[in-house]
Amino acid sequence: MPGDGPASPPPLVVVPGMLCDAGLWSEVVFPEGHPVRHVELTKPDIGAMAEDLLSSVRGPFVAVGLSLGAIVAFEALRRAPERFRGLCVMSTNAGAPRPEQYAAWRAMDGLIADGRFADAVEQTLPGMFPTPRPPDASAERYRRMAYAVGPEAARAQLAAQATRHDAAGALRTARCPAVVLSGARDALCPPEFHRVIARAVPGAELREVPGAGHLLPWQSPAVVSSALRDLLARVRAAQPPAPSARPAPPAA
Template sequence: MTRTGPLPLVVVPGMLCDPGLWSEVDFPEGHTLRHLDLRKPDIGALADDLLASVSGPFVVVGLSLGAIVAFEALRRSPQRIAGLCVMSTNAGAPRPEQYTAWRAMDALIAEGRFADVVEQTLPGMFPTPRPPSTSAERYRSMAYAVGPDAARAQLAAQATRRDALAALRGARCPAVVLSGTQDALCPPDFHRAVAGALPDAELREVAGAGHLLPWQRPSAVSDALRDLLARVPAAFPAA
């Protein structure tokens, strides 16, 4: 069985991000667009939600934690993923210092200090440690909209992820990997490893951009997605 016509796009944000992250991206017309929330404390459960969000094959667009969820979905059901657009991410297993940092953030939120966690994460989102006040306020508003309960679930989910490079080598789809050259959280080397593992990937390094590429370089994300969709077969085998 094959499915023809525009494939659904499922868009998965990063930690403390909501659909507003993608508001300036020019998604191609004709594709059903789905946004996935990240509110479960396990990468596997989030990957299952991703796979259940649409029927048949689809294209997934993920940033940071959202891309990690996409990697796990690819591990579980490579025949469902017709195209992969990932950015600002890491396919490696967590490092010891990350577990420590996540536990500390979770403890702050449990104490009612969610605002402190938002302020801790804010500098890593931008190319410079002191982003413009309008950018900082925009990030705070998005993070507060996500809220402390979802943030704690996302921290827990981060701790359940595993190395995804072997899963990426089994991909059957075209992919594009975007990396901000000034991304302090996920530097270009992380993305070179992701692109090197995927059998059919294009790596695009976006000069001067930080972690939140859809805000900082929406045209680069739009162009990459458009070019990726041109590489997706018109008829993709259904699951």
């Protein structure tokens, strides 16, 4: 497992959003020298997902999460703040679920239970892009990713959404460099959600991406790549130097 020694570059633990998989990050250039571990979201509880994140590597790490993946990172931060060396979250919400969200998740779960997974995916599609009618190629790419995730994992993710709670307290415990990315045209998680997160995390940097929607790693991969490079530079600067080796004792 990556992430053993204190002098080793911390691994990146990368967590996608709902109905997304590792393909979400295919155009992001991760900083060299840092192992990358992708975490799947298949458990019906945010706490269990957070434990999957924490058990994916040993020792300290940098968490990178989008949407539901960022919410999982918030819970992992609540459980083990001492293991975080950096935090990058985007397209997300740290607040507790609202009544209309519970209703929407129940309705979507009902569709999937009735064998209408494709209809459920179509309902989510408009919120993923800066415009309600994305280009056909972009929409088809999203459908393929959602279908690869599949109905079983989707129902688990919906159940997990309902176990969320307000993450403000956890965010205030962060003692690591952090960056918060927001698409200026994200209809699901608007910029104000991210301003709240950035205010809660001590020393967090907030970057708003003009013209972008919810799927930032697809819509603005260069911005995400640059933010990760800058974050890792801050992580390296904050890391205490490795202890110097003691000189050998003089020969007898």
